[in-house]
Amino acid sequence: MQDVTGRALVMMESATQGQHGIAMDLVQEAFISLHKSYADKATDEWYPLFYTILNNKLQDWRRKEARRAQPFSLFKKVSLDDDDVEQLDIVDEQALNPAEFLDQAVTVEEIQAAIAGLPVRQQQAFMLRAWEGFDTQTTAQIMNCTEGSVKTHYHRAIQALRNSLAHMNPYLGGSSE
Incomplete structure (x- = not known):
């Protein structure tokens, strides 16, 4: 686990x-x-x-x-994660090319942002099916919905990610860099 x-x-x-x-x-x-x-x-x-x-x-x-949020919607939510604690940068000795590493980091950030932009149910279906490798039936049980709903959410997630990340696909005219 x-x-x-x-x-x-x-x-x-x-x-x-x-x-x-x-x-x-x-x-x-x-x-x-x-x-x-x-x-x-x-x-x-x-x-x-x-x-x-x-x-x-x-x-x-x-x-x-x-x-x-409802009763106090006029007040701004306070993020509990915004600490003023300085984080230390740890140098990875295996990262030989800083430019390549930066490109990979930007690519990962773009993919994460695209996934975060999906509706929650599409995020769940995509992450459980594509990342965790669960089958449709197991994903449906986890999400407490039908297999058809999982297929729909997953398909829509794939389509949305394909559209939002098309610029990264060299076969569709995007750049690979």
Whole structure:
């Protein structure tokens, strides 16, 4: 399950509009719930269970945010992640070409921004199908919807990403640099 943590965190950061602290809390809460309630289950059942729990935690958080924002909509939300803590840059000794590394970082940022621009259900379908490799049936169970809905969300996500990232595809006239 350790390899899932990073991917789940990226998914939650995208779903919470980059709120790293909240994303970490959701992932941790999902792991705690999995451990408390499903420790006796077979390990091959943990991945779908984890993502189902994580999806439920995300929906709960969204409901709380919607309720919290309504009565005080005139007031600005305060981001809890905007600390004035200086972060240290750690040099990667394996990154030989800084220009190439920067290009890769920009490319990753563009892809992450494109995914973050998708509606939440499309993000979930895309991340669970393309990144986690779940089949349509398992994804539908995790998302608590029909297989047809998963196929629709996934198809729309692919189309939207294809359109928004077309400039990066050298076969469609975009640049590869």
